[in-house]
Amino acid sequence: MFEKVNPSHPDKLADRIGGAIVDLGYKMQKNPKIAGECLIGHGNCHIIIETSVNYEEKDIRDIVNRISDSEVELDLKIVPQDAHLAGNQSEEIRCGDNGIFKACYVSDEEKKITDIVKKLYAENPHDGKYIYDESDGVFIACESNIETNKLKEKLSVYGFKRLVVNPLGDWTGGINVDTGATNRKLGSDMGRAVTGGGLHFKDISKADVSVNVFLHKIANEEKLKEVICKCAIGDTSLIINNNKISYKEVTDEAFNYIKGIGGFEKLAEWGLIR
Numbered sequence: 001m002f003e004k005v006n007p008s009h010p011d012k013l014a015d016r017i018g019g020a021i022v023d024l025g026y027k028m029q030k031n032p033k034i035a036g037e038c039l040i041g042h043g044n045c046h047i048i049i050e051t052s053v054n055y056e057e058k059d060i061r062d063i064v065n066r067i068s069d070s071e072v073e074l075d076l077k078i079v080p081q082d083a084h085l086a087g088n089q090s091e092e093i094r095c096g097d098n099g100i101f102k103a104c105y106v107s108d109e110e111k112k113i114t115d116i117v118k119k120l121y122a123e124n125p126h127d128g129k130y131i132y133d134e135s136d137g138v139f140i141a142c143e144s145n146i147e148t149n150k151l152k153e154k155l156s157v158y159g160f161k162r163l164v165v166n167p168l169g170d171w172t173g174g175i176n177v178d179t180g181a182t183n184r185k186l187g188s189d190m191g192r193a194v195t196g197g198g199l200h201f202k203d204i205s206k207a208d209v210s211v212n213v214f215l216h217k218i219a220n221e222e223k224l225k226e227v228i229c230k231c232a233i234g235d236t237s238l239i240i241n242n243n244k245i246s247y248k249e250v251t252d253e254a255f256n257y258i259k260g261i262g263g264f265e266k267l268a269e270w271g272l273i274r
Helices: 010-028 057-068 083-088 108-123 148-158 186-190 207-221 247-260 264-270
Strands: 002-005 034-041 044-051 073-080 099-103 128-133 138-143 162-165 179-181 227-231 237-240 243-246
Touching: 002 108, 002 186, 010 034, 010 044, 010 057, 010 179, 010 264, 044 057, 057 073, 099 207, 108 128, 108 138, 108 148, 138 148, 148 162, 207 227, 207 237, 207 247, 227 237, 237 247, 243 247, 247 264
Parallel strands: 044 073, 138 162
Antiparallel strands: 002 128, 034 044, 034 179, 099 227, 128 138, 237 243
16 A cells, blocks of 8 residues: 655645755755754745755745745745864764664555656646555546546556545635645655655765665665665664664765765655655
């Protein structure tokens, strides 16, 4: 069973805003420290950032307006990262938080649904969410700004045993009818994986980003049912699959993966199941 949301879902808009702010931070500083939260909806966007970066409000506002595709009132709070946390990274990169993590290879079910949702989104780039349960063959699709019958017709070619499409009828989604918040769609981003924290709006030194990405790569390169890791703040190495791996290697590999898909904003669009 798997749920996928598209990049125009309000929660994904919040993730994408956070990702774009992190991307900007890396353009402004070599090894920025960034941890933020975004809440957007009904004409308002609230953002709090703990960071080493000297962001300009105008640049944040431009990101919000571009991704939300609307003019919203921005409530922005930027504060320095806590001195103890900043000191944790002063000499060498060390684990930024406690966490328990599990990654799983991406299943055929997850790949199939993601591919379908991406095709639908290319034709109708509006708020949408979808669930597929392989055990009973039922596909549930809720997609805005499209006639329900037209969506049913598009989905009928995939041979699902049963389709449930817009059960409340045609609808208009987005941030004027809903709110979005950072890291609220981790099931869509990570499937059966388990994370110690949110994947988005954080720099690569944060274990919530680096360890999740690193384990995801291992699980899918080696086709493993699960890869488990625990870490503590300040760790310089991790034990993964009975192997000791430096935290720097973890962050370097994760950062290269994120750069390879286009950056933190691109990561936020579809998550790790893309």
